[in-house]
Structure formats: structure tokens, C-alpha cells
Amino acid sequence: MTQTPPISPLSPAEARPVPSHSAVSPRLWGLVPCAGTGSRSGAAGPKQYAVLGGQAMVLHTLQAMAAVERLAGIQVVVSAGDTFFESAVPPRGAPVFVAACGGSTRAGSVLNGLSALLEQGAQAQDWVLVHDAARCLITASDVNRLIDACQHDAVGGLLALKLPDTLKQEQGGRVAATVDRSDKWLAQTPQMFRIGALQAALRAAGDAVTDEASALEFVGQSPKLVEGSAQNFKVTYPQDFALAAAVLAARAR
Numbered sequence: 001m002t003q004t005p006p007i008s009p010l011s012p013a014e015a016r017p018v019p020s021h022s023a024v025s026p027r028l029w030g031l032v033p034c035a036g037t038g039s040r041s042g043a044a045g046p047k048q049y050a051v052l053g054g055q056a057m058v059l060h061t062l063q064a065m066a067a068v069e070r071l072a073g074i075q076v077v078v079s080a081g082d083t084f085f086e087s088a089v090p091p092r093g094a095p096v097f098v099a100a101c102g103g104s105t106r107a108g109s110v111l112n113g114l115s116a117l118l119e120q121g122a123q124a125q126d127w128v129l130v131h132d133a134a135r136c137l138i139t140a141s142d143v144n145r146l147i148d149a150c151q152h153d154a155v156g157g158l159l160a161l162k163l164p165d166t167l168k169q170e171q172g173g174r175v176a177a178t179v180d181r182s183d184k185w186l187a188q189t190p191q192m193f194r195i196g197a198l199q200a201a202l203r204a205a206g207d208a209v210t211d212e213a214s215a216l217e218f219v220g221q222s223p224k225l226v227e228g229s230a231q232n233f234k235v236t237y238p239q240d241f242a243l244a245a246a247v248l249a250a251r252a253r
């Protein structure tokens with residue numbers, strides 16, 4: 001693993017150290033996987049660096065996360081050779097540090113990011129909030145709502161959205177059934193778990209899981225569902241960029 005120059009180096013002082021981690025509350029950290037290629041997005045390069053509202057998508061994401069005062073620091077995971085953060089201006093607030101340890105899957109990037117976070121001084125019993133670089137419309141108040149709901153929970157949880165539409169099951173391009181949606185949610189991020197528990201769960205579950213909650217579920221846990229916002233969508237397809245830009249413009253007015 002190589003460490004790219006941090007855009008705001010994490011030192012013990014900057015990370016708001018505690019005298020003895022066993023005697024005080026666990027700290028909270030952000031982890032932003034930023035090593036995807038955005039293959040569904042139609043963008044020329046990795047979608048997280050596409051410019052929206054005057055700056056790269058990931059900088060909007062980091063601005064919102066860094067505004068969460070309870071975060072001790074934010075670990076960003078980029079691909080080997082990614083130089084974007086060498087010239088990026090760090091957001092105000094929680095310190096951001098970057099590791100070029102992206103994996104071939106999102107789960108791999110998160111697992112490597114957890115190791116980087118532990119190397120930076122985080123403890124296994126600390127909380128980590130994993131948040132997609134591609135969810136650039138997250139707000140500090142969404143994140144604080146998740147923290148408030150999960151900080152005293154035994155397992156942790158995630159932001160998620162109840163299904164707004166009727167849910168259909170498909171077979172051969174036609175409706176095979178209408179599925180009861182009363183107990184269905186769309187998983188978002190951040191997803192908040194203890195660093196050690198998440199690390200063990202991801203190792204057990206393997207690379208195929210598409211979110212942190214799935215890894216915890218794999219080891220028999222039931223993460224808490226916390227109501228998110230429809231605006232916290234993941235920029236995935238070509239048409240999502242214009243929608244995200246419109247929301248950012250509306251917020252700026």
C-alpha cells in the first residue's frame with residue numbers, strides 16, 4: 001500500500017486525541033471509498049472527479065462530511081496512481097487524509113481503508129462511517145441523524161429509504177408479480193459500524209458484498225435502519241449528474 005501525500009496530514013493533535021482510549025468514549029471516523037471507475041456513468045474518467053457546481057463531486061462529499069463536528073478525521077481511499085488529491089484544496093473541518101489503497105471492488109477498498117485508519121491511530125472499538133464518494137448530496141445533518149440513532153446501539157446502522165413506488169418482480173421483461181414493499185428499504189450511505197467488527201465481517205463475507213451492512217448481516221447481525229433523504233442518491237447513471245448539479249445549485253441559492 002502506498003500513501004499519497006495527505007491533503008491535510010493527520011497528526012495526533014489534529015485527530016483530537018484522547019488520553020487513554022479505554023477510559024473514554026470511542027471516537028468516530030469517516031471513510032470515503034473513492035477508487036471506483038464509474039463504468040455505468042458514461043463519464044470520461046472516474047465519476048467522483050467530474051465537476052459539478054464548480055468543483056469535483058468528491059469535494060462536495062468531503063465538505064459535508066468534514067462539517068460533522070463529531071468526526072475525528074476522514075480517510076479517503078483512492079486507486080494506486082491517483083494524483084487528484086495532490087492538488088486538491090482540503091475542506092474546512094475534520095482533517096482529511098488519503099491512502100492509495102483502493103481494491104478491485106468497493107468491499108476491498110473499504111477493507112483496505114479500515115487498515116489505513118487503524119494505522120493512523122484509530123482503535124478497533126471506534127466507530128467508522130463509510131460513505132460513498134459518489135453520494136455528493138449528503139448533508140451534515142443527515143450524518144448527525146445517523147450518529148444520534150446508532151451511537152448507543154450494539155451493532156450500528158445505515159441511512160436508508162423506504163420504497164416510494166410500487167415494486168414489481170420481472171420475468172422476461174414482463175411483470176411476474178407485485179411484491180409487498182412494506183418491509184423493503186433502499187440502502188444508502190453513510191453506514192456506521194465499529195471498526196473492528198466491520199473489518200472482521202468484511203473478511204468473513206468476502207468481496208461480493210455491495211455494502212457494509214451486508215457484511216454485518218453475513219455474520220448474523222441486524223444493522224439499524226435510519227430514515228435517509230431522497231436527495232442522498234448515488235450518482236450512478238449519465239442522467240444523475242444533471243440532477244445532482246441542479247440540487248447543488250438550488251442549495252447554493
Ligand SMILES: Nc1ccn([C@@H]2O[C@H](COP(=O)(O)OP(=O)(O)OP(=O)(O)O)[C@@H](O)[C@H]2O)c(=O)n1
Nearest residue numbers: 033034035036037038039040104105109133134
Ligand atoms: N473498487 C471500488 C469500487 C467502488 N468504489 C467506490 O464506491 C462508491 C460506490 O460505488 P459505485 O457507485 O458502484 O461506483 P463505481 O464502482 O465507480 O461505479 P460502477 O459500478 O458504475 O463502475 C464510489 O464512491 C466508488 O468510487 C471504490 O472505492 N472501489
Ligand SMILES: C[C@](O)(CO)[C@H](O)COP(=O)(O)O
Nearest residue numbers: 106132187188189210211234
Ligand atoms: C453502498 C451502496 O451505496 C448502498 O446503496 C451501494 O450498494 C454501492 O453501489 P454498488 O453499485 O452496489 O457498488
